[in-house]
Every structure is written in structure tokens, then in C-alpha cells.
Amino acid sequence: MPTFVYMTRCDGCGQCVDICPSDIMHIDPVVRRAYNIEPNMCWECYSCVKACPHNAIDVRGYADFAPLGHSVRVKRDEEKGVIAWRIIFRNGEKDMNLLAPITTKPWGKHIPQLADAPAPSQEMRDGELLYNEPKYIRFDDGGLHTLEAAGLQLKVGVYE
Amino acid sequence: MGYKTVVEDGIDILVCGAGLGGTGAAFEARYWGKDKKIVIAEKANIDRSGAVAQGLYAINCYMGTRFGENNPEDHVRYARIDLMGMVREDLLFDMARHVDSTVHQFEEWGLPLMRNPKTGAYQREGRWQIMIHGESYKPIVAEAAKKSADMVFNRVCVTHLLMDESKENRVAGAVGFNVRTGNYHVFKSKTVVVAAGGASNIFKPRSVGEGAGRVWYAPWSSGSAYGLMIGAGAKMTQMENRIVLARFKDGYGPVGAYFLHLKTYTQNGMGEEYESKWFPALEKMVGKRYLDVEASHLSHRPIPTCLRNHAFINEVNAGRGPIHMVTMEAFQDPHLEEIGWHNFLGMTVGQAVLWAATDVDPKYENPELTTSEPYVMGSHATGCGAWCSGPEDLSPPEYFWGYNRMTTVEGLFGAGDAVGGTPHAFSSGSFTEGRLAAKAACKYIDDGKAEGIRVSDEQINRRKEEVYKPMEHYKLYRNEITAGSVNPNYINPRQGLDRLQKLMDEYCGGVTVSYMTNEKLLHIGLKKLKLLEEDLEKIAAENIHELLRAWELKHRHLTSEAVMHHTLFRKETRWPGYYYRGDAMKVDDENWHVLTVSRRDPKTGEYSMEKAPCYHLIEDKQETAEAA
Ligand SMILES: Cc1cc2nc3c(=O)[nH]c(=O)nc-3n(C[C@H](O)[C@H](O)[C@H](O)COP(=O)(O)OP(=O)(O)OC[C@H]3O[C@@H](n4cnc5c(N)ncnc54)[C@H](O)[C@@H]3O)c2cc1C
Ligand code: SF4
Ligand code: SF4
Numbered sequence: 001m002p003t004f005v006y007m008t009r010c011d012g013c014g015q016c017v018d019i020c021p022s023d024i025m026h027i028d029p030v031v032r033r034a035y036n037i038e039p040n041m042c043w044e045c046y047s048c049v050k051a052c053p054h055n056a057i058d059v060r061g062y063a064d065f066a067p068l069g070h071s072v073r074v075k076r077d078e079e080k081g082v083i084a085w086r087i088i089f090r091n092g093e094k095d096m097n098l099l100a101p102i103t104t105k106p107w108g109k110h111i112p113q114l115a116d117a118p119a120p121s122q123e124m125r126d127g128e129l130l131y132n133e134p135k136y137i138r139f140d141d142g143g144l145h146t147l148e149a150a151g152l153q154l155k156v157g158v159y160e
Numbered sequence: 161m162g163y164k165t166v167v168e169d170g171i172d173i174l175v176c177g178a179g180l181g182g183t184g185a186a187f188e189a190r191y192w193g194k195d196k197k198i199v200i201a202e203k204a205n206i207d208r209s210g211a212v213a214q215g216l217y218a219i220n221c222y223m224g225t226r227f228g229e230n231n232p233e234d235h236v237r238y239a240r241i242d243l244m245g246m247v248r249e250d251l252l253f254d255m256a257r258h259v260d261s262t263v264h265q266f267e268e269w270g271l272p273l274m275r276n277p278k279t280g281a282y283q284r285e286g287r288w289q290i291m292i293h294g295e296s297y298k299p300i301v302a303e304a305a306k307k308s309a310d311m312v313f314n315r316v317c318v319t320h321l322l323m324d325e326s327k328e329n330r331v332a333g334a335v336g337f338n339v340r341t342g343n344y345h346v347f348k349s350k351t352v353v354v355a356a357g358g359a360s361n362i363f364k365p366r367s368v369g370e371g372a373g374r375v376w377y378a379p380w381s382s383g384s385a386y387g388l389m390i391g392a393g394a395k396m397t398q399m400e401n402r403i404v405l406a407r408f409k410d411g412y413g414p415v416g417a418y419f420l421h422l423k424t425y426t427q428n429g430m431g432e433e434y435e436s437k438w439f440p441a442l443e444k445m446v447g448k449r450y451l452d453v454e455a456s457h458l459s460h461r462p463i464p465t466c467l468r469n470h471a472f473i474n475e476v477n478a479g480r481g482p483i484h485m486v487t488m489e490a491f492q493d494p495h496l497e498e499i500g501w502h503n504f505l506g507m508t509v510g511q512a513v514l515w516a517a518t519d520v521d522p523k524y525e526n527p528e529l530t531t532s533e534p535y536v537m538g539s540h541a542t543g544c545g546a547w548c549s550g551p552e553d554l555s556p557p558e559y560f561w562g563y564n565r566m567t568t569v570e571g572l573f574g575a576g577d578a579v580g581g582t583p584h585a586f587s588s589g590s591f592t593e594g595r596l597a598a599k600a601a602c603k604y605i606d607d608g609k610a611e612g613i614r615v616s617d618e619q620i621n622r623r624k625e626e627v628y629k630p631m632e633h634y635k636l637y638r639n640e641i642t643a644g645s646v647n648p649n650y651i652n653p654r655q656g657l658d659r660l661q662k663l664m665d666e667y668c669g670g671v672t673v674s675y676m677t678n679e680k681l682l683h684i685g686l687k688k689l690k691l692l693e694e695d696l697e698k699i700a701a702e703n704i705h706e707l708l709r710a711w712e713l714k715h716r717h718l719t720s721e722a723v724m725h726h727t728l729f730r731k732e733t734r735w736p737g738y739y740y741r742g743d744a745m746k747v748d749d750e751n752w753h754v755l756t757v758s759r760r761d762p763k764t765g766e767y768s769m770e771k772a773p774c775y776h777l778i779e780d781k782q783e784t785a786e787a788a
Contacts, residue, residue, distance in 0.1 A: 002370070019208050020204070021204040021208055022378075022379060022380050023203075038705075040373050041372075041380075042373045045213045046214055059509075061513045062367065062370055065410045066513065072509065085505050090518065093519075094519075098505060103270040110270055111300075111304045114187065114188075114308055115308070130261060134261075137225065137264075138226045139226055139264070145233075147777075153777070154250065154555075154776065157773075157774075
């Protein structure tokens with residue numbers, strides 16, 4: 001496939017259509033549910049799987065090398081900041097549950113609005129520093145690296 | 161066509177493509193350009209677009225200067241040895257001296273970085289890599305870009321850059337179309353930061369049929385960064401330096417954490433260590449310094465990635481495949497086993513799907529590795545991309561024309577895969593480059609360099625006609641046949657892609673010819689690419705989705721042509737293991753210790769090639785000793 005949609009679970013909400021980086025999740029005009037229109041341009045990136053509110057999308061490994069009968073399911077929760085995976089092998093003998101954090105902070109709250117940051121001085125504009133540097137480079141009072149400070153120079157030719 | 165034209169005027173900074181480079185640019189632009197209009201045009205949805213769409217399990221470029229781990233110059237030396245000397249060291253040094261500040265910000269924004277419980281420093285995977293729980297890496301950086309940009313246009317595929325008509329060789333914005341509404345979008349902008357990513361699917365992939373999307377670099381990495389810049393006449397560098405990856409077979413699961421953190425190793429089909437066996441012969445091709453195993457051991461200087469590929473490829477060709485990754489030892493430790501699986505789930509889920517489907521449990525079975533088809537990109541262990549200015553305080557005159565990361569087209573900047581000669585930037589370095597480009601773009605505007613830009617309606621309308629031509633062509637000829645996809649008047653995007661991949665593979669050193677090419681083959685390849693270019697004028701798109709594929713293909717084609725010209729120009733085998741010039745099988749430092757630079761004349765399509773000097777960081781001590 002590699003992604004496919006279960007007919008009974010999909011309500012055609014379009015979240016998968018909105019998110020697929022490959023533009024291949026589309027709503028079928030007849031059944032008004034989503035499907036993968038171009039499986040050979042699917043990366044199995046799971047972006048659509050994670051976005052579907054009804055767990056209607058699943059993945060079946062690429063037909064050119066993956067046999068049938070396996071399952072890799074996922075549930076991503078932005079509120080709780082975690083992602084849960086379940087992997088079941090084709091032979092059913094291995095069944096793994098794995099959990100990982102996706103963020104350590106309430107979603108999006110700790111990203112600064114740079115429009116509100118104090119304006120940079122002319123000296124900073126003319127220099128090489130970026131926003132919040134040099135502090136953010138080292139969290140000490142060391143400045144930005146330059147060639148001179150490090151006793152280095154650039155020289156054309158073959159090096160040893 | 162009944163599509164509306166939507167014009168966005170008065171833009172100061174237009175970011176084309178918002179992956180890691182583009183989000184960095186949009187974020188930083190707001191700080192240096194508080195009053196400036198910042199707009200993003202992205203062909204997908206910035207929350208999950210680009211190479212990092214499914215996440216990453218490691219940040220591959222972090223100095224750790226704060227923890228006394230590395231300095232920027234250390235990274236420069238590492239990247240240059242890995243690329244056999246051919247890098248832009250000014251750009252590398254510049255990226256490396258800023259990259260830690262980017263990573264520290266990521267942590268503050270909530271990206272979970274693992275820490276070493278003993279030292280308090282970030283958990284290292286290798287000397288330059290730190291481990292993260294990065295499933296949401298992309299949505300987190302997208303959030304930052306959204307907070308800074310005035311407008312985000314998702315689902316707009318940028319097809320061309322607009323050029324200023326009052327001053328030659330100056331950019332004036334971009335055009336594209338919305339893949340949902342079909343509308344034609346015009347962005348008139350004083351500067352453009354192109355961050356539209358590298359190129360997959362240029363060479364025939366190992367996967368076939370339904371699996372063709374299972375390439376290592378994302379199938380939506382369409383080489384647009386190169387296509388847009390080449391089309392505008394920007395100079396490109398190191399386009400011959402495509403990359404071949406050694407990865408887990410079929411799924412292309414990453415091997416970095418396995419080698420570096422889990423301490424797994426490879427062996428041939430007989431269970432033997434094979435790599436070092438190929439080094440003596442290889443030494444004759446490339447010289448001793450790259451393969452001095454003892455020196456490497458003492459200085460932690462790695463054997464270049466391409467040379468390790470060479471050993472892999474030759475061992476397989478000698479009939480001693482498959483190459484296995486020895487995981488059975490490491491995976492007995494449950495903690496390491498978990499890391500091994502998380503590594504896939506966080507960035508290449510397809511590999512986990514494959515092992516589950518084939519009952520490969522790496523705890524009890526050593527999985528197979530393979531070498532991939534080649535890719536064209538500028539931020540991984542390879543440095544294709546635009547020839548850009550370096551920063552004022554570092555760059556020698558040949559590398560400096562005023563604004564950091566500005567291409568040879570005025571007002572046109574690059575970031576990430578778009579910038580040439582800067583390998584080993586990876587995700588954090590690409591974001592950092594976006595920040596650097598954005599600051600420079602603001603300065604360019606503040607210096608009054610973007611005054612008096614003029615774009616005529618004629619230019620806008622001409623591009624519009626060009627953009628929708630594949631759909632017109634389809635309509636015109638569709639009814640000449642009964643049904644199906646075989647038509648004497650056109651090819652569709654998939655057919656065109658198949659042709660491109662086949663000829664790049666066979667003539668430019670892809671997988672089926674064991675990465676081998678030569679002058680004769682390259683000349684034939686160039687001829688076939690020209691014929692394909694003519695046919696691409698007749699490409700047919702049945703709907704807007706196919707129109708997207710048509711333009712991706714055109715960008716891939718422009719990228720391929722540059723790769724072919726560069727490969728022809730550099731008459732040596734600089735990177736055995738990435739590709740071989742069969743008619744010049746050695747590294748030739750006397751003639752080719754230079755960077756290659758190309759330019760395609762936008763009016764005639766003719767290529768011109770030149771050599772540019774390769775500058776290296778030399779320690780003062782060494783200089784003094786030499787002088788004495
Ligand atoms: C499988 C894999 C594993 C990797 N592992 C690591 C790792 O462990 N650590 C690490 O640090 N790095 C890793 N990388 C590398 C990292 O992802 C890249 O270096 C980085 O994403 C490059 O940034 P970029 O902005 O140049 O390109 P991208 O992030 O790919 O962004 C390009 C953007 O441009 C958009 N675009 C393309 N064409 C157009 C167009 N015509 N119009 C409008 N928009 C367009 C795309 O949709 C995309 O959003 C990995 C990459 C891959 C694929
Ligand atoms: S897995 Fe990724 S590429 Fe495939 S359909 Fe879903 S979002 Fe698109
Ligand atoms: S997100 Fe889920 S429910 Fe919504 S259209 Fe897609 S498959 Fe259907």
C-alpha cells in the first residue's frame with residue numbers, strides 16, 4: 001500500500017490529507033473517505049497515522065519486500081507529551097510496547113515571540129552574533145569563535 | 161485554466177521550503193527584522209514536512225563547547241577529512257560556532273534531549289551526535305517558525321524564482337501553485353531564502369513497484385532547492401559529490417546509533433572482518449593520509465564514509481556478501497535493545513515494519529546491510545549545493561561577496577541542503593544556516609540593496625502559462641486515445657521519473673552499475689538528459705496532484721543535469737564508494753584539489769564550469785614551524 005484506511009473507521013475528516021508531506025492521502029469523491037492515491041510515493045513516515053483521530057489508517061509493509069501479517073501501531077498524545085508504539089511480529093512471537101516522550105514542556109508554550117524581544121543594537125547587526133548569542137552558545141561569558149582567537153588561519157592548497 | 165492569481169506583495173523575506181533550514185530562517189528573521197514582512201511558502205504542511213517529517217533520534221551536529229567537548233575547528237577538520245578535503249571550511253566553521261546555541265534553544269522549547277547521568281552533559285551517540293527523543297522535532301521547530309512568520313502558505317509548490325527587471329541577476333520573489341485549490345501564487349519579495357531540501361529519486365532506487373517510495377532520503381525531497389537556484393542562474397558547487405548510504409537492507413534504517421552507541425560492528429557473509437582488507441589497495445587510489453588507521457585511532461579521526469562504502473561494495477562484488485550488522489551481542493542488554501528499536505520508531509518506522517514483517521529479531525539474528533542508491537544533498541555526509549558567500553570575518557576574498565549564505569544571485573540566500581560545500585550540518589546545522597541566512601537577508605535589505613525591484617506582469621503571466629502547461633497539454637491530447645496512459649504526444653510524471661532514474665543510474669554511476677561511470681557514458685547521459693528535457697516540455701498532468709509531480713520532476717531534471725556536468729568536469733575519483741570515474745580511478749590532488757563551480761545560463765541552458773580554490777584551516781603553530 002503502504003498506508004491504507006479502514007472503511008468502517010474513517011469519517012472523512014481530512015486530517016491525514018492536511019498533514020501528508022507527500023500529498024498522497026486524498027478523500028475519495030465517491031465513498032467520501034480517505035485513501036492513499038500513490039503508494040509508491042509513500043515513505044511510511046506515519047505522519048497521517050499519528051494524525052488520524054479515529055485510528056483509521058494503518059500500514060502494510062511494501063509489497064516488494066515485506067510479507068503480510070505484521071503490525072506496527074502508534075498513538076501520539078500531545079497533551080501528555082508521549083508517544084506509544086506496539087510492534088507485533090508476523091509470527092506473533094514478539095509483541096513489544098514502547099513508550100517515549102515527545103516534549104518536556106507544555107506544547108509550544110516555551111518558544112519565544114521574537115517580535116517581543118528587545119531590538120538588537122547596531123553593533124549586533126554589524127557583528128556575527130545571532131539571537132541570544134553569545135550566551136546561548138556556551139552559557140558562560142565566552143564570546144563567539146573567531147579564527148584569530150583560536151590562532152588559526154585559512155590557507156589555499158593541499159593540507160596535511 | 162480557471163485558476164485565480166493570488167498576489168502577495170511587499171514581502172521582505174520569502175522562505176521557500178520550511179524544513180529545518182526554512183524554519184530556522186523564518187524564526188531568526190523576526191529578531192533582525194521586527195518590522196519586516198516574513199512569509200513562508202511550503203509545498204506540504206510545515207508541521208510535518210521535509211526530511212525530518214517522521215522525526216529524528218539524534219542531533220548529528222553538536223559541538224558541546226559548553227561542556228568542554230569540542231571546538232568549531234575540530235568539526236571542520238572532521239568534515240574535511242570525511243569529504244576527502246573538498247569542503248568550504250569558512251562556512252563549516254561558521255555553522256559550527258553557532259550550532260550549539262541552536263541546540264540549547266531546542267532544549268528550552270521542549271525537545272527531549274537525553275543526558276549522561278554521570279557528567280550532566282548531553283548523552284553522546286558519537287563525538288558529534290547527541291541522542292534525543294525526536295519524534296516531534298519537526299512540529300516543535302515549525303511552532304517556532306509559525307510564531308515568527310507573518311503568513312504561512314502551506315501546500316504551495318514553488319516552481320520558479322522571480323527575477324528583478326531593473327537590475328540584472330537580482331531576485332524579486334517566487335511563483336508557484338497551491339496543490340489544493342490550484343491557484344497561482346505570486347510572491348513579490350525583496351529577498352528569498354531557498355531551503356527546499358535535497359534530492360532523492362534521481363537515481364533508480366533499489367526498491368521496485370509499490371516500494372519505490374522507500375528511499376533513504378524522503379521521496380518528497382525533489383531537488384527543488386537546486387532546481388530553483390539553477391533555473392535562476394545561481395552558481396552551484398560540488399554537485400558531483402552525491403552520497404551513497406550504508407544502511408539496514410530494504411528499510412534503510414539508520415546505523416549511526418548502532419555503530420556509535422550500541423557498539424555493533426559489521427562482518428561479511430563468512431563472519432569475517434572485511435573492511436581493513438580493502439585499505440591497502442584503496443591507499444593506492446587515494447593516498448595514505450585518509451587510511452592511516454593508526455593515526456585515526458590516536459586522533460579519533462574517522463576513516464572517510466565513502467572509503468568504508470568502497471570496502472563494503474567491493475566485498476559484496478567479490479561474492480562475500482551479505483554484509484551483516486552484528487546486533488546479537490548488544491541486543492542481549494534490554495536497555496540497548498530498546499534503544500535500537502526506538503531509533504527506528506523515532507526516524508525510520510519502515511525499518512521496524514520490515515523486521516516485524518519478516519520476523520527478524522536482531523537479538524537472535526544479525527540483520528543485513530546494503531548500500532543505497534545515490535542521493536544529492538548538501539547537509540549530510542555530502543556537500544552539493546549553491547556557491548554561497550561566507551561570513552565577513554572568516555572568508556577569503558574568493559568566498560566573500562558581502563552577505564553570509566547569499567548565492568551568486570543578489571538577494572537569493574540558501575540554507576541546509578541548498579548550500580554547497582557544507583556537509584555534516586545535519587538538522588541542527590541546517591536550522592543554524594537558516595538563522596544565518598535570515599540575519600544576512602535583513603542586513604541586505606537594511607543596506608538598501610533591494611531598492612527599486614521591478615517585476616512586470618509579463619513575467620508573471622509568462623510563468624503562469626508555463627506552470628499550468630502540463631495540464632493544458634493533457635487536455636489537448638487526452639482524447640486522441642481511448643484510455644490508458646500510453647499517448648504519442650506526452651508522457652506523464654511517473655513515466656518521466658522512470659526515464660530520469662534509469663538514465664542517471666546507467667550513465668552517472670547508480671546502483672546497477674556499481675556506482676561506475678566514465679567520460680563516454682557521461683556524454684551519452686547528457687545527450688539523453690537533453691532529449692528528456694524536450695519531452696518534459698510535453699509532460700502531461702491529469703490533475704493538480706500530477707502537476708505537483710510534474711514540477712518536482714522538472715526540478716529533479718535540472719539537478720541531474722548539474723550532477724552529470726560536474727561528474728564529467730572533475731576528472732578523478734575523489735570519493736571512491738560514492739562513485740567511480742572508471743577512466744580516472746585515482747585521487748589527483750595536483751589538478752583537482754579544488755572546488756568545482758558550475759553555472760547554467762538561464763537563457764541558453766548552456767553550462768560553464770570552473771575551478772575554485774580550496775582553503776584549509778591551518779594551525780598557526782604549524783605555520784610558524786614551517787616558516788622556521
Ligand atoms: C532518514 C534520515 C535520517 C536522518 N538522520 C539525521 C539525524 O539522525 N540527525 C540529524 O541531525 N540529521 C539527520 N538527517 C538529516 C536532516 O534531516 C537534514 O540534514 C535536514 O533536514 C536538511 O534540512 P533542509 O531544510 O535543507 O531540508 P528539509 O528539512 O528536507 O526541508 C525542505 C523543505 O522544502 C519543502 N519543499 C521542497 N520543494 C519545495 C517546493 N518546490 N516548494 C515549496 N516547498 C518545497 C519540503 O516540503 C520541505 O519542507 C536525516 C535525514 C534523513 C532523511
Ligand atoms: S505514511 Fe507519510 S507519506 Fe505515507 S501516506 Fe502517511 S503521511 Fe503520507
Ligand atoms: S484522518 Fe482518519 S478519519 Fe480523517 S479522513 Fe484521514 S483516515 Fe479518515
